[in-house]
Amino acid sequence: MALLQKGWLKYILMLLVFVVGQVLVMTGILNDYLFATLTTLCINIILAVSLNLITGFTGQFSLGHAGFMSIGAYVCALITMRISTIPGFLLGVFAGACAAALVGFIVGLPTLRLRGDYLAIATLGMAEIIRIVFLNLEITNGAAGLNGVPQFVTWPWLFLFTAGTIHLISNFIHSAHGRACITLREDEIAAESIGIDATRYKVTAFVMGAFFAGIAGSLYASYFYFLRPTLFGFSRSIDILVIVVLGGIGSLSGSVIAAILLALISTYLQSFPELRMVFYAVALVVIMILRPQGLMGSKELSFDLLRNLGRSRKRRSS
Amino acid sequence: MNKVLSVQKLSKSFGGLAAVTSVNLELFQGELVGLIGPNGAGKTTFFNLLTGIYMPEKGSIELHRGSEVFSLQKRKPHDICRLGVARTFQNIRLFRDLSVLDNVRTAMNKNLKYGLFPALFHTGTYQKEEEELVEKSMELLKIFDLESKASELAKNLPYGDQRHLEIARALATDPVLLLLDEPAAGMNPAETSQLTRTISWIRENFDLTILLIEHDMSLVMSICERMYVLDYGLMIAEGTPEMIKKDPRVIKAYLGEDLHA
Numbered sequence: 001m002a003l004l005q006k007g008w009l010k011y012i013l014m015l016l017v018f019v020v021g022q023v024l025v026m027t028g029i030l031n032d033y034l035f036a037t038l039t040t041l042c043i044n045i046i047l048a049v050s051l052n053l054i055t056g057f058t059g060q061f062s063l064g065h066a067g068f069m070s071i072g073a074y075v076c077a078l079i080t081m082r083i084s085t086i087p088g089f090l091l092g093v094f095a096g097a098c099a100a101a102l103v104g105f106i107v108g109l110p111t112l113r114l115r116g117d118y119l120a121i122a123t124l125g126m127a128e129i130i131r132i133v134f135l136n137l138e139i140t141n142g143a144a145g146l147n148g149v150p151q152f153v154t155w156p157w158l159f160l161f162t163a164g165t166i167h168l169i170s171n172f173i174h175s176a177h178g179r180a181c182i183t184l185r186e187d188e189i190a191a192e193s194i195g196i197d198a199t200r201y202k203v204t205a206f207v208m209g210a211f212f213a214g215i216a217g218s219l220y221a222s223y224f225y226f227l228r229p230t231l232f233g234f235s236r237s238i239d240i241l242v243i244v245v246l247g248g249i250g251s252l253s254g255s256v257i258a259a260i261l262l263a264l265i266s267t268y269l270q271s272f273p274e275l276r277m278v279f280y281a282v283a284l285v286v287i288m289i290l291r292p293q294g295l296m297g298s299k300e301l302s303f304d305l306l307r308n309l310g311r312s313r314k315r316r317s318s
Numbered sequence: 319m320n321k322v323l324s325v326q327k328l329s330k331s332f333g334g335l336a337a338v339t340s341v342n343l344e345l346f347q348g349e350l351v352g353l354i355g356p357n358g359a360g361k362t363t364f365f366n367l368l369t370g371i372y373m374p375e376k377g378s379i380e381l382h383r384g385s386e387v388f389s390l391q392k393r394k395p396h397d398i399c400r401l402g403v404a405r406t407f408q409n410i411r412l413f414r415d416l417s418v419l420d421n422v423r424t425a426m427n428k429n430l431k432y433g434l435f436p437a438l439f440h441t442g443t444y445q446k447e448e449e450e451l452v453e454k455s456m457e458l459l460k461i462f463d464l465e466s467k468a469s470e471l472a473k474n475l476p477y478g479d480q481r482h483l484e485i486a487r488a489l490a491t492d493p494v495l496l497l498l499d500e501p502a503a504g505m506n507p508a509e510t511s512q513l514t515r516t517i518s519w520i521r522e523n524f525d526l527t528i529l530l531i532e533h534d535m536s537l538v539m540s541i542c543e544r545m546y547v548l549d550y551g552l553m554i555a556e557g558t559p560e561m562i563k564k565d566p567r568v569i570k571a572y573l574g575e576d577l578h579a
Binding site: 175177186193 | 370394395396404413414415416420423424425426430439447448487488490491
């Protein structure tokens with residue numbers, strides 16, 4: 001019964017976020033500039049949550065998330081530029097996500113045998129290869145990139161894909177398959193000794209992460225008009241990793257909170273362009289010194305957590 | 319008696335060091351067999367060969383299940399577990415940041431029936447099977463008096479409970495053969511005697527065959543029917559505890575040679 005109630009609370013909260021967003025958009029409080037920031041935020045949340053599945057929960061250090069994102073972006077753009085309708089857009093998102101997942105599978109099978117730093121280097125190489133391919137393909141228009149990608153992203157779509165990603169990945173983690181992935185992070189030898197097929201679960205997590213990164217890329221293409229290979233370089237992979245580490249390795253709500261926090265910081269610093277990156281970097285360093293496990297550690301934001309926090313506060317003060 | 323495991327001429331070396339040389343071993347249904355030997359004799363290496371962590375260079379390992387025979391060499395660890403061989407580790411390898419319950423229920427994954435779709439959408443199949451998993455895990459935890467600690471993190475358990483939890487996790491994989499690598503290491507005499515009772519109880523109630531590595535002679539001598547003795551990678555003796563106690567080669571391996579001559 002308690003579980004059921006908690007489930008309902010989650011849906012009510014999601015509905016609330018959607019309605020508030022919709023009202024802000026309709027009343028025009030969210031102007032074009034703020035809506036662009038919101039879109040970037042949602043895309044970053046999808047990217048961070050999906051990378052957290054690979055790096056935070058399954059423990060596979062990946063530096064190639066921007067590569068999967070770019071595949072989704074280009075595939076979706078190429079489709080919507082030909083079929084410029086809502087079904088075309090949905091087809092584009094789906095095809096983009098599937099293409100990214102397919103590449104994730106092909107790359108994952110051989111590279112996921114590597115561990116730690118070696119895997120990081122391999123995934124970094126993969127993302128570079130993907131970028132170079134887009135740079136040299138004729139259909140993607142090389143370095144000049146694609147211009148005039150039709151814009152389909154509105155608040156309802158943005159909300160649907162972001163909330164959907166969080167919901168599905170959270171469901172996966174709270175299943176026996178998700179728990180199997182977590183045991184790989186904890187101790188791979190012990191996990192294999194209790195019958196968990198390490199390769200299979202690593203590839204599953206990697207392919208799922210790539211799928212959702214593909215969705216994020218598709219949304220990017222369908223909002224920002226143009227695509228260039230340089231948009232998906234090494235620094236974007238690092239940006240995503242920063243969100244994951246800052247929020248807490250192995251905490252989905254941590255990733256969401258960190259993405260929001262970083263969006264706020266960079267929006268407020270917009271008026272000081274010279275100092276913006278300096279402040280940003282200093283903020284990161286300070287947070288990492290004060291909370292090396294990330295904002296949330298491996299905990300999730302929940303009502304139990306808030307209640308416990310309140311209780312320990314009270315105990316301390318009495 | 320039915321044979322459960324037969325190992326023939328198993329060998330493994332690391333560089334120039336022969337860790338295990340041409341070892342033969344046989345286990346029969348329902349037996350509790352001890353494997354002893356001085357430090358560095360190759361006992362843990364032998365376990366790692368049986369469970370697929372190391373690949374043997376020579377020899378064969380065969381697991382008998384009813385009329386079927388599976389050869390275990392060249393199989394991966396998870397595959398060997400699926401065939402019914404479970405183990406614990408000398409240096410405890412729990413999932414330290416997971417709860418006690420999670421440690422046990424992840425070990426039941428090999429019999430999991432639901433796939434990726436129910437996992438993503440939490441369908442009715444998912445709900446039903448997850449409830450069953452929790453129920454079965456709690457039953458298992460009850461045996462080790464751990465059910466009240468189910469939601470605690472494994473790393474916060476006292477040492478003795480961690481040892482017990484590792485055995486519970488191994489049992490959760492539904493094995494026919496259980497390999498225990500020094501289960502009493504670091505335990506005091508009272509804890510050891512409690513563990514001794516638990517191991518006997520498990521063997522009777524789970525229809526298991528157990529192979530046990532142990533340094534604590536009181537534990538091995540009191541519960542094992544047969545023993546094998548390894549020294550420098552060679553199997554130097556085999557027999558009942560009484561026979562082993564008197565075997566001159568075993569005494570020599572443990573206490574050194576008589577300087578008198």
